[in-house]
Amino acid sequence: MSTTRYAPAAPHLPDGHLDEELILHLEPDQFVAETSRPVPRRILGPRARAGLWALRIFAVAVSAMVIYTFLAQLH
Amino acid sequence: MTVVVSEARSTPVVALPPVTEQDAVRSLDRSRVHRARLGGKRWPLIWLLVGPGILAMLGENDGPSMLAYASDGAQYGLGLFVGLLPVLFAMAYVCQEMCMRIGAVTHRGYGELVLQRFGPVWGWFAAADLTLTNLVTLVAEFVAIRVGLAYFHLGALVAVGLGLVLVVFTFSGGRYWRWERIVLGMALFNGLFLLAAVLAAPHLGQAISTSAIRFPGGVNTALLLLASTIGATVTPWMIFFQQGASADKGMTPRDITHGRYDTAAGAVLATLFGIGALVAGAALLTHGGAGIQAFGGAGFPDALRRIAGGGAGTVFALGLIEAGAVAILTISASTAYAAAECIGVVHSFNSFPREAAVFYAANFGVALAAALVILIPGAPLLSIALNANVLSTVLLPVSLLFVLMLANDRGLMGRFANTRRANLIAASVIGFVGAAGAAYGIDSFLQTIHVIS
Numbered sequence: 001m002s003t004t005r006y007a008p009a010a011p012h013l014p015d016g017h018l019d020e021e022l023i024l025h026l027e028p029d030q031f032v033a034e035t036s037r038p039v040p041r042r043i044l045g046p047r048a049r050a051g052l053w054a055l056r057i058f059a060v061a062v063s064a065m066v067i068y069t070f071l072a073q074l075h
Numbered sequence: 076m077t078v079v080v081s082e083a084r085s086t087p088v089v090a091l092p093p094v095t096e097q098d099a100v101r102s103l104d105r106s107r108v109h110r111a112r113l114g115g116k117r118w119p120l121i122w123l124l125v126g127p128g129i130l131a132m133l134g135e136n137d138g139p140s141m142l143a144y145a146s147d148g149a150q151y152g153l154g155l156f157v158g159l160l161p162v163l164f165a166m167a168y169v170c171q172e173m174c175m176r177i178g179a180v181t182h183r184g185y186g187e188l189v190l191q192r193f194g195p196v197w198g199w200f201a202a203a204d205l206t207l208t209n210l211v212t213l214v215a216e217f218v219a220i221r222v223g224l225a226y227f228h229l230g231a232l233v234a235v236g237l238g239l240v241l242v243v244f245t246f247s248g249g250r251y252w253r254w255e256r257i258v259l260g261m262a263l264f265n266g267l268f269l270l271a272a273v274l275a276a277p278h279l280g281q282a283i284s285t286s287a288i289r290f291p292g293g294v295n296t297a298l299l300l301l302a303s304t305i306g307a308t309v310t311p312w313m314i315f316f317q318q319g320a321s322a323d324k325g326m327t328p329r330d331i332t333h334g335r336y337d338t339a340a341g342a343v344l345a346t347l348f349g350i351g352a353l354v355a356g357a358a359l360l361t362h363g364g365a366g367i368q369a370f371g372g373a374g375f376p377d378a379l380r381r382i383a384g385g386g387a388g389t390v391f392a393l394g395l396i397e398a399g400a401v402a403i404l405t406i407s408a409s410t411a412y413a414a415a416e417c418i419g420v421v422h423s424f425n426s427f428p429r430e431a432a433v434f435y436a437a438n439f440g441v442a443l444a445a446a447l448v449i450l451i452p453g454a455p456l457l458s459i460a461l462n463a464n465v466l467s468t469v470l471l472p473v474s475l476l477f478v479l480m481l482a483n484d485r486g487l488m489g490r491f492a493n494t495r496r497a498n499l500i501a502a503s504v505i506g507f508v509g510a511a512g513a514a515y516g517i518d519s520f521l522q523t524i525h526v527i528s
């Protein structure tokens with residue numbers, strides 16, 4: 001278990017479910033309250049953005065070819 | 076999280092955040108891991124921490140994949156594919172290990188991380204890719220169950236009912252651990268393909284002696300086989316599933332080593348069972364592979380019964396039912412993780428349906444939609460099944476690139492970020508997958524519009 005120590009009060013524990021000692025087995029950043037907070041947005045450089053868009057357009061184009069071939073084979 | 080300082084000691088004490096039912100249930104599982112680790116109990120710890128890796132790998136040994144391996148064996152023998160499968164599952168390990176690591180370190184699924192870190196456009200693109208490929212693949216899973224059941228003279232309605240009842244059954248309990256253990260128990264029956272190989276082995280004879288010289292004829296056929304076989308080992312749903320399941324299971328950075336064992340064990344088992352299907356199929360090599368294309372009936376198991384006996388046919392048919400059923404559960408789960416993560420609502424099997432309506436509705440809804448397709452009279456099930464893996468291969472490089480970017484994101488991963496060696500291997504895998512998928516897509520398209528012959 002991590003070395004994290006929690007303050008004793010746990011007013012939000014669901015009634016009759018767990019004692020405080022048990023809930024301490026979760027890591028601090030593992031609680032739903034923590035994972036619900038969005039991670040900060042990463043700013044991509046222009047080259048990275050262009051590369052991602054190029055790959056995305058390429059994947060869509062090849063997918064369209066596969067789907068067209070699939071439909072053509074049906075006929 | 077609020078940090079306060081206790082009066083007795085100067086060590087900072089972290090105030091407990093609001094605790095949800097999901098936290099409470101997850102902490103139960105984590106307390107068992109903690110006790111096993113403290114007690115130095117090696118095997119119980121492995122037992123507690125395996126799951127997502129084996130499920131992702133054996134889930135990908137799904138109905139269409141096993142039919143494809145068996146078909147490869149029947150047409151080309153053992154020579155080419157016995158060597159190719161371990162390489163492809165090694166590639167799958169490289170991709171899945173990164174997903175497990177990201178899930179364990181960030182405690183978040185792939186969909187929400189892409190959406191939050193790179194923006195909603197990329198998040199929704201990823202979810203749309205996944206939904207499309209999952210829907211097509213799920214149709215193929217129901218087809219596989221139908222092929223297996225047809226051997227026992229049971230029809231499409233039974234296949235639909237069986238698949239949907241299983242999805243609903245695994246929901247009960249509101250615990251990830253329960254869901255995982257049920258599906259894991261079912262997934263081990265993927266080993267039926269190994270048994271089918273053993274039963275068919277006495278009939279291999281000439282297949283082994285002639286298989287070395289067999290090679291797919293024509294560039295397009297070879298590319299189709301390569302693309303569909305890659306699509307049978309690494310797919311977008313595995314990425315969403317293993318990262319989401321690792322986070323849902325409550326894995327932490329301390330569990331990464333066991334997560335690697337789990338993923339490696341899954342890759343080894345999937346390779347062995349895949350080779351089992353290949354070997355069983357190879358028994359038909361010198362018999363023209365009679366009836367193997369008949370997806371609408373009991374094609375492959377019935378052909379195997381005629382050549383290798385009723386035992387081999389029955390085991391293979393049961394294997395197909397298992398492979399389809401497990402894949403329906405894991406692929407539906409990956410859709411649910413993706414949908415709920417991108418919408419930003421509860422996405423955990425540690426929640427009851429009343430608390431996670433979107434998650435469970437997406438899980439059941441995508442399975443229901445696929446099930447309805449196979450009930451449409453005259454639906455092109457064979458073509459759908461054959462193209463499902465290819466479509467996954469074509470869309471996979473974009474998903475893998477984001478996995479690589481997340482695994483290198485030191486702001487998220489800290490010291491658990493990829494090493495240079497890991498990056499080199501992962502980049503090679505992405506390049507190989509992208510080239511194979513694109514080559515087939517472009518080549519077949521140019522043939523279809525008669526630009527090349």
